[in-house]
Amino acid sequence: MTILTEQHLAKPPLTIRLCGPRGFCAGVDRAIQIVVLALKAYGAPVYVRHEIVHNRYVVEGLEAKGAVFVEELDEIPPEHRNQPVVFSAHGVPKSVPADAEARNLFYLDATCPLVSKVHKQAMRHQRLGRHVILIGHAGHPEVIGTMGQLPEGSVSLVETVEDAEVYLPEDPDNLGFVTQTTLSVDDTAGVIAKLQERFPNLQAPAADSICYATTNRQDAVKEAAPGCDLFIVVGAPNSSNSKRLVEVALRAGAQRSLLVQRASELDWDEIGPISTLGISAGASAPEVIVDEIIEAFRARYDATVELAITAEETENFLVNRELRGVPLTREDMAFVNG
Template sequence: MSKTPVTLYIANPRGFCAGVDRAIQIVEMALEKFGAPVYVRHEIVHNKYVVEGLKGRGAIFVDELHEVPDDAPVVFSAHGVPKSVPAEAERRKMLYVDATCPLVSKVHREAERHERNGYEIVMIGHAGHPEVIGTMGQLPEGRIKLVETVEDVETLEIGDPDNLAYITQTTLSLDDTADIIAALKKRFPKIQDPKKEDICYATTNRQGAVKAVSEKAEAVLIIGAPNSSNSQRLVEVASRAGCRSRLIQRASDIDWTWLEGITRIGISAGASAPEVLVEEVIAAFKERYDVRLEPVMTVEENVQFKVPAILLKDQE
């Protein structure tokens, strides 16, 4: 029996970004250098497959620092941590490695600079997300006000509208954020922009690639974790472009009945999803369909971040 032909439009760029690559590499190098177990505060990146793989090599994931023995090495996740966390590690004389993405660290420094210059600070982001908790925790409580929607801007109470600046989470929807920024500027005309866009290059690039794929496809599958902000935003980008879209963690999550009658399908992956999961999804399609692969390239990425010096010492 012949298979139904389908075209898979594969978004590029997709999957791992430089910050995620670096964070995983940090845990792997820490395991090599210090030996197992190495503790990791929070999921190093939001992907179950990656986390399980590192657990298998001797990483132990915990929610808070008090779960880590004083004499064990600990890695802080790519999303960043409040200042209280390294301060507590220093107090306990712990060996710690900070895997915060350098682009998240940039936003941290920005918040500190605004504070030094006497500005009130508004953060655009999702309440409860580790990155938002980490960024807001760079300053004393209450110094950064969080807005999630255009509606939040309307009820925002600011003491001095002439000395106001905003920062953003790095993994937001470009379109949604633009609407919130427009609302902030309308209400507070003197609000200061970031010197350079806070939403990171990888988020921007992946959303652009999904938009391009959505112009060709009837439905889009995004590979990523439910708690991954950048993956959820990719689903929204495809929906906004008029495509049916769903988030899946693995090939086993594909709802084949949902795809019945569809012959043009887009595939992308969030910044914390490894390429092996993309290959797994493509293989699942090949089992059922006569597949034609069509890459959709929007921009080439060549960003790399250095790992912390503590992991390189003694490696002559």
């Protein structure tokens, strides 16, 4: 028999629908692992061009271990040119490794293999004489990296259905498309449908460009969101896949949806009275922050956690050959796994 304390009775009931899969994907896990392994193998500092993944908790944790984040390679001091520089999981234009080689820098590429796949898809379209349409968000590092795989002028960026309606190519019969890996599946389908309607000879890539992790996380949110008074997505404001999860939750039936980086950001007055809460996490958000947010709600509610699991992920991407065999401590593994 359960004895209910006065404190227990005072807390309003709350059902938390916790999505699965959520959080780190295989590409993010690999990228973080590359930086940690490089620090083990070569010592600090290890330079990282751009945020390795879009999450401040991860970035600050790596900085504490000896990683130094830079936006451009000319920020690396000449006396440290023998130290590794890691390229982020989002991918980089071809000009970046070329610049690294010109500076005699030792670099390790942490580009997600699924982003590299999109690069190859785009290059295949061009090799076959097609102008490439990239469906994505202007200014996102992945988009910059993908467009930078091909000569200037050979890729056109289309962001929305409205863009697709007015896009005017030079040769409408020789077009191929690829997409950013972290887009909304539903939004992207609408853009593709409009392009195919206008350009019947438009060629698709050999395989879907949106990655499995993006699709899986959106599917779980779609299942959990209906009937939620509030849906929280753990993620950074510059994380494309996290922002898409907020949008998916609203479309799937959540009354409100918030993007939150840490529990300390929760505005309890804004949250107000709720009885059903959904929680997911973007692909670069560690599980420790999900736990932190759940505990923040447990402190104020008599919370029951229900799992909304739509897929099991078993993907594992190998790190760079130079780093294989470098041992990690239990503490390192806990950090890498979020």
